[in-house]
Amino acid sequence: MTALTKAGIGGLLARQGILVAFVVFMIVFAIANPRFIDIDNVSGVIRSSAILGVMALGVTFVVIGGNLDLSVGSMMSFSTIVVLDLHDTLGPTLAIPAMFALTLCLGAFIGFLVGYLRLNSLIVTLGMLSAIHGLTLMWSGGQNMDIADKWGTWFGFFGRGSIAGVPVPILMFALAAVVLSLVLSKTPFGRKVYAVGGNGTAATFSGVPRARVVFMTYIISAACVATAGLMQASRSLGSQNTVGQGMELEVLAAVILGGASLLGGSGTIFKTVIGVLILGFIQNGLLLIGLEFYVQYVVTWVIIILAVWLDVAAKRSRLWSPIA
Amino acid sequence: MSQSTPQPIASPVEADTPPRKSRSALFVQGAIWGFVVLELIFFSVAGRFLSVSDTAFLDLDNMLLLLKQSAPIGIIALGMTIIMINGNIDLSVGATFALSAIVLLDSMTWPFMAAMGDWAIPLAWLFALGTGVVLGAINGLIVWKTGVDAFIVTLGSMLGYRGLVFMYNGEQPTSHLNWTLVDFAEAQFLGLHTATWFLLGTVLVLWLVMTRTVHGRNAYAIGNNREAAVNAGIRVGPHFLINFMLIGFLAALSAVVFYSESGSVNPNDGMLYELWAITAVVLGGTKLSGGYGSIISTLGGVIAIQLLRKGLGYIGADTETVNLVIGLILIAVLFLDRQLNRKGSEELKI
Numbered sequence: 001m002t003a004l005t006k007a008g009i010g011g012l013l014a015r016q017g018i019l020v021a022f023v024v025f026m027i028v029f030a031i032a033n034p035r036f037i038d039i040d041n042v043s044g045v046i047r048s049s050a051i052l053g054v055m056a057l058g059v060t061f062v063v064i065g066g067n068l069d070l071s072v073g074s075m076m077s078f079s080t081i082v083v084l085d086l087h088d089t090l091g092p093t094l095a096i097p098a099m100f101a102l103t104l105c106l107g108a109f110i111g112f113l114v115g116y117l118r119l120n121s122l123i124v125t126l127g128m129l130s131a132i133h134g135l136t137l138m139w140s141g142g143q144n145m146d147i148a149d150k151w152g153t154w155f156g157f158f159g160r161g162s163i164a165g166v167p168v169p170i171l172m173f174a175l176a177a178v179v180l181s182l183v184l185s186k187t188p189f190g191r192k193v194y195a196v197g198g199n200g201t202a203a204t205f206s207g208v209p210r211a212r213v214v215f216m217t218y219i220i221s222a223a224c225v226a227t228a229g230l231m232q233a234s235r236s237l238g239s240q241n242t243v244g245q246g247m248e249l250e251v252l253a254a255v256i257l258g259g260a261s262l263l264g265g266s267g268t269i270f271k272t273v274i275g276v277l278i279l280g281f282i283q284n285g286l287l288l289i290g291l292e293f294y295v296q297y298v299v300t301w302v303i304i305i306l307a308v309w310l311d312v313a314a315k316r317s318r319l320w321s322p323i324a
Numbered sequence: 325m326s327q328s329t330p331q332p333i334a335s336p337v338e339a340d341t342p343p344r345k346s347r348s349a350l351f352v353q354g355a356i357w358g359f360v361v362l363e364l365i366f367f368s369v370a371g372r373f374l375s376v377s378d379t380a381f382l383d384l385d386n387m388l389l390l391l392k393q394s395a396p397i398g399i400i401a402l403g404m405t406i407i408m409i410n411g412n413i414d415l416s417v418g419a420t421f422a423l424s425a426i427v428l429l430d431s432m433t434w435p436f437m438a439a440m441g442d443w444a445i446p447l448a449w450l451f452a453l454g455t456g457v458v459l460g461a462i463n464g465l466i467v468w469k470t471g472v473d474a475f476i477v478t479l480g481s482m483l484g485y486r487g488l489v490f491m492y493n494g495e496q497p498t499s500h501l502n503w504t505l506v507d508f509a510e511a512q513f514l515g516l517h518t519a520t521w522f523l524l525g526t527v528l529v530l531w532l533v534m535t536r537t538v539h540g541r542n543a544y545a546i547g548n549n550r551e552a553a554v555n556a557g558i559r560v561g562p563h564f565l566i567n568f569m570l571i572g573f574l575a576a577l578s579a580v581v582f583y584s585e586s587g588s589v590n591p592n593d594g595m596l597y598e599l600w601a602i603t604a605v606v607l608g609g610t611k612l613s614g615g616y617g618s619i620i621s622t623l624g625g626v627i628a629i630q631l632l633r634k635g636l637g638y639i640g641a642d643t644e645t646v647n648l649v650i651g652l653i654l655i656a657v658l659f660l661d662r663q664l665n666r667k668g669s670e671e672l673k674i
Binding site: 070113117118119120122123124126127128129130131132133134135137138142245246249250252253256262292294295296297298299300301302304305308309312313316320321322323324 | 415466468469470471472473475476477479480481482483484485486487488490491494554559560561564595596599602603606612642643644645646647648649650651652653654655658659662
């Protein structure tokens with residue numbers, strides 16, 4: 001009997017472990033401090049997680065396709081700086097599409113290198129992390145970028161506005177999540193992403209255009225980064241060159257926390273959203289019980305290791321690794 | 325699992341490292357030094373026309389300074405080489421670096437240490453290096469015992485260790501200047517700075533470890549083909565653990581070298597060091613997939629990057645361009661390496 005329930009609980013934890021952990025976590029913190037599940041607090045947390053969240057959605061595609069993207073942080077700095085600069089020269093209506101076009105060009109370049117030239121994605125995006133940071137600095141001349149007339153522009157809508165009481169960043173995050181979730185789970189393209197990440201050679205033999213699929217995952221990632229950059233720029237209406245620095249690894253942490261395997265072929269948009277929310281609520285919950293913001297790093301560390309460990313342990317059906 | 329394994333094991337390394345120095349392998353090993361020479365020539369010539377400074381680029385003091393400045397990232401990159409040869413990666417070195425630095429500086433202010441005068445210095449070094457070893461051991465044990473990929477484990481501990489750095493002293497910088505220590509760090513022996521000696525010493529020791537010891541050969545074997553290594557009776561776990569402790573130690577050593585002189589550490593110090601170190605290692609030709617790479621080539625990679633930084637500054641390029649150039653060179657090296665090492669059994673191309 002115990003074996004049965006153990007297997008049942010183990011199976012549930014393996015499949016929906018992260019969701020279970022999330023619910024338990026929320027309940028514990030809600031009991032510790034009722035303000036935690038206050039509607040204002042919840043909406044505040046989601047709003048501040050939205051930028052990281054949108055980036056994580058794109059990286060989910062890349063990771064499911066069996067690659068990595070370490071360049072999203074500096075690419076986000078790039079799009080933020082570019083859109084702020086173009087806002088004053090071209091006006092907001094032209095600045096936004098121009099910024100999207102430039103960011104997509106960067107994504108296409110990475111996609112070409114990884115997809116068509118078949119170069120190692122870790123090193124390519126590591127190189128692009130540095131290169132795009134250089135581009136950003138050259139664009140801005142090392143200066144902070146500010147919008148001249150902060151009160152006379154509608155540009156702040158994407159980061160500060162709200163529709164029917166719901167902040168726009170939350171709406172954009174939700175919209176992006178729904179659309180990308182449909183793309184991933186309901187379209188032929190989505191299935192091809194899983195196929196390429198799961199077993200690239202088999203996918204090739206089945207007639208899946210591997211190079212093009214990988215290329216497209218980077219395009220999607222770049223589009224998400226551009227959206228995140230737009231939200232960031234619009235929220236602050238001014239920015240440093242290093243606004244996205246270090247975010248690449250936080251984004252990856254959220255994606256991994258959601259249960260996507262770095263080997264590719266597994267993960268969902270829904271789980272990534274849960275991963276993002278967990279990171280956001282951990283930070284908020286720890287602040288609310290009076291701890292400093294950096295305690296969340298340690299907690300995140302423990303949670304990531306535990307989450308991935310339980311995942312691999314369930315797959316090999318033994319807790320400790322067989323490594324001698 | 326296999327006690328019956330006969331004693332003399334034809335480990336896969338034997339067939340793999342020394343004899344298989346094919347033309348392309350030699351080319352790749354030497355390529356980074358060729359690149360270094362090329363950079364020297366380019367910046368010396370270009371500097372004639374473009375430089376604002378009077379001194380030549382190949383000035384001895386300039387080169388000695390360059391070696392000294394290479395030391396902090398260089399020592400970490402050397403450790404990263406071993407980790408990568410072993411088929412792992414370590415993203416937490418930057419945080420380990422910062423935490424060891426804090427321990428180094430803060431421990432000297434503890435009352436019993438302050439009472440010891442200058443004898444506190446070796447003890448503070450010991451504490452800092454011990455911190456690095458412990459942090460590395462935590463990574464190594466988790467990788468070994470849980471079987472979670474090193475990339476994820478160290479991505480997690482990169483955050484976790486950084487959290488510890490902040491918890492130690494909040495967001496305040498930790499400072500302590502000990503003039504004996506500063507004098508030591510700024511000293512020159514036989515013309516080379518203290519930091520340079522540490523760098524060269526590390527190169528020598530690690531080169532001996534990787535080419536002359538069982539541990540080194542096993543590390544290559546494990547990275548090359550883990551399953552074959554296990555079948556050959558090599559215990560993979562302990563080697564992982566030792567290598568992670570080694571890189572923890574080296575990250576701490578790098579902190580000791582750097583902060584003995586500067587005497588103040590910010591909680592954000594060392595961020596992105598992991599990425600710089602990996603860049604240097606990859607430039608040196610070490611494969612991410614493991615089983616291949618050399619300590620000496622990594623030294624070349626470190627020097628090449630530092631030359632590029634200094635050289636671009638010397639010919640008056642903005643510091644911004646350095647990032648762009650290094651990034652593009654990294655990708656170009658990856659591309660060239662792939663083209664030159666393409667074998668017949670390449671995966672099919674679409």
